[in-house]
Amino acid sequence: MAADVTETVPEAPWWGWAPQGPDGGLPEGVRRVLRERFGGELPGGTAPVPAAEAVLPDPTLSSEALAALIAAVNPGADGPGGGPSQGSGGSVSQRSEDRLRHAAGKHTPDLLRQRAGRPLAAPDAVVRPASTAVIPAILAACVTHRVAVVPFGGGTSVVGGVAPLRGSQHAVIALDLTGLAALRGLNETDRTATFEAGIRGPALEAALASRGFTLGHLPQSHQQATLGGYAATRSAGQASTGYGAIADLITGIRIETPTGALALGGRGPASAAGPDLRHLVIGSEGTLGVITEVTVAVRPRPTQKAYGSWAFPSFAAGAEAVRALAQLGLPGDLPEVCRLSDEEETGLTLAQSVSTGTKLLRRWLEMRGIHTPALLLGVWEGTTTRVRGRRGRAAKILRRYGGVPTTGIPAAAWDDGRFGAPRLRDELLTVGVFVDTLETAAPWSRLDTTHRAVVAAIRGALEVGGGEAGSAQPSSAASSPAPSSPAAVQGHVSHVYRDGASLYFTFIAAAETDPIAQYNRVKRAANAAILAQGATITHHHAVGTEHAAMLEDEIGSVGVRVLRAARAEVDPTGIMNPGKLLGDGNT
């Protein structure tokens, strides 16, 4: 059964993704594959420390700043009569649990620190507005008292996007926006919906589903992430091949900057009235202001799905077939979800299953000369039976390019478990297995070489001794880990365009003594390979602190200057999310 996109889940714990529960633990298939790969038992690791053992720095927020924030969040308390106001119900918390929960995103190095109870930083307070109307006053208080503001939605950043950095300010708050989650309006004629930015994926889909619509933006973080976070990070979802990425879906957006509101869009489906500033806000990662309201294009909720899977003799052959589908087919031929796994990822996926079906599939492919298959999964969805016609037309093109049909079962299985991978990471870290992902995108003409180069770089960095490479990293100074043999370096395409595709890599190895140094070593090698190939440093994970040093490679020094100038104009004192996107120099 396909995952329910309206299903809400408990808030993620401070040390990872999944709530620990009775059904936790590593799936047996994964455990077996890893044992085979490691040539024996799993390395063994540790569980997260209890919250009480987590070491938090003392808050540095002055009492004046605290009082100003409390007044800003609850203007009614100071108002005549003290009655409820538009902003009532907001809060300012300095409780450890709140600070801990807002101390980091879900970057693997973040989680490693959090699990060990050693967060490197924490916000001095967590501010929860109950109305978008109070946000200008909160920002004004922060300007006056020199407090940095980290807009905080689902907290799922994997690039340090919500790290509680002060920049040049005296203190830092996390501005938790998840209380601002209302559907402000749904225009069924225009098929647009306006939401407060703090709404999470499942609540957004539930609100739309009750009226027969969907946004269709479903990144792996969907169950925790917020619409504002999608916009801030220029997010793409698992079905972006069909629905478009968030930048394609946003028709209007409003941010509160420290010097006024910027409200864009809504006047028509398109405009030639100068540059499209929506694209300056989308991807601005909270450095210009707080995204408070987003209007998105919505579609009828799909009632029909068609699944299909095809095996190719190699990743390169599969990529050629997907390119043909994108370029020769009509737009409707491409499935909403289009994922092509490389040989390694396909092998590991198949190895997790011991079912008769999987064995038969292997034999069927062997008979057709496909020994190391690369599997393509497609999900077509819509409101009419035309989804099956679309699949049929796509199948014709895919078969012409060497695809061997393997039923829809693998695609349907993927659809069932589509939001599960982050939970798996928690379980792997618990048993001492180091796992992370990174992504890029490349034009078709360089896709295969980029794929090979990045896989080789990651593999090389995992296999090489860590002592020397890690010596530049503060976190690795304490240890000199033995080189680790990678269990897997695998990749896939999951976002398909006419001119190229995304590339997503997962790497799995035994954790070294200092896994953060291990991470840094791998990431540095991968980044260098990506840049050497002329590919983008991130397709959908954003910049944060992680890629800030590479931004100039991407947009040049003039591009960086333009972003700095825009930021300086709207946030002259540099309170907005310091250290992200533009790095330390952005204040």
Add this chain to the structure above:
Amino acid sequence: MAADVTETVPEAPWWGWAPQGPDGGLPEGVRRVLRERFGGELPGGTAPVPAAEAVLPDPTLSSEALAALIAAVNPGADGPGGGPSQGSGGSVSQRSEDRLRHAAGKHTPDLLRQRAGRPLAAPDAVVRPASTAVIPAILAACVTHRVAVVPFGGGTSVVGGVAPLRGSQHAVIALDLTGLAALRGLNETDRTATFEAGIRGPALEAALASRGFTLGHLPQSHQQATLGGYAATRSAGQASTGYGAIADLITGIRIETPTGALALGGRGPASAAGPDLRHLVIGSEGTLGVITEVTVAVRPRPTQKAYGSWAFPSFAAGAEAVRALAQLGLPGDLPEVCRLSDEEETGLTLAQSVSTGTKLLRRWLEMRGIHTPALLLGVWEGTTTRVRGRRGRAAKILRRYGGVPTTGIPAAAWDDGRFGAPRLRDELLTVGVFVDTLETAAPWSRLDTTHRAVVAAIRGALEVGGGEAGSAQPSSAASSPAPSSPAAVQGHVSHVYRDGASLYFTFIAAAETDPIAQYNRVKRAANAAILAQGATITHHHAVGTEHAAMLEDEIGSVGVRVLRAARAEVDPTGIMNPGKLLGDGNT
């Protein structure tokens, strides 16, 4: 026969659009309709004055500035050995003919001044680089000598985008980029092509056609306009419903600013590395720098076309049908060209023909209760017979929404004459008929009311006495024209989106004594109606000088501040196209 998109035409004359030729003159059908509308003979007007009678201001360029520009354009002349250099072949001209030709765009008030030999301004020199490599040196010379730079492509702006304004500088040059017209590369795998920005529409399509590709961006200005101009003005074409507007087609863009180059895109089909600065450059109208190179997505050149036309009982009914097509159909159902004329436009189009076919069509529609039809034209194109299947699926939806099929003939006839309207304007001005167009876009939910409101505003402004309304306009101070009765105020939708559509208006009346005052009165009334409806001030004609005062209505004061800050960062002395986009305050 459909218009040949690779057909090159002579450069437009300085006073209008069409080259005067033996086959000039007003088509008889148009002449007859106008006579009927005016209730007698055409008002009568005047031909453009000979070039020798045009009054040009004396150039203000200093001899030092002139020498610096000559050195910058032809660096080889100063180099060792004086041999040919990368930039050789460029020129700096102060000839009257060159200055006259670069004195204005194709805005109706521009043309009225030009035809009367009273250009209000002219560039002090026309600089023609022969290589993009010399552009940084040209800009440096302009910064040193305080010379404003107007990037000049096809010169087809209808919003004053190439007006030779000095801003705070001592002089102004037109930087004519039409010599920079090379195809730099065509990547058949990625289906992207990189051009120098000065290439005109037909040359661009011819270069692609020889390799089997098309861009498919075909505004009415196609035969004169350049790719750089498309990018600078955030252009949309007649087939943008199918191919996307220029902002959708540009995958990479390079501009030279006075403080360095900004090269964007090319690293992959998408990126989350911060804001997408391409969208800051697209629509920047030369205020940030000179667009030198543009990479665009290309498609196989269409070999199959399918035409279809449907009549609706009203414009509102037709708009509902088009909305259904955009929202219920698959992307491929929408035709590449989708035009819905209102009742007035349909009536005038049909009235131009006295053929038996047109008479039969009218009777056929009358029998079906359609007395004032609104006609929808569709052109589907592609490389396979699937275009006919697409038309068939669209027809099903259109019929369900009340569309009466009227054969493909009207759509094919439109395709034949698709680039002809600007020439018609020249002929109308010559016989004393005042004609112009303006456009907006609105969400579906406000499309019909916006259409009605703008038509009423234009009609009202034409019918009302001009003396009082025109008194605020300097150009009308000398005369007190009699109120004019409009010959026609007609509208159509020509760009269709899921959430709304464009609206394009044409108004035709007897020219008043001061037709510029007449224009200003109409335009002011239309703008007020557009803003009151919450629609955009321009869908595809850009801002220029014409809409600069309305930019703040569109993007707010914070938006304007951000654009000013970006400009100040890359062009601190304000040489780039002063007075456009941001108005007089942009330097």
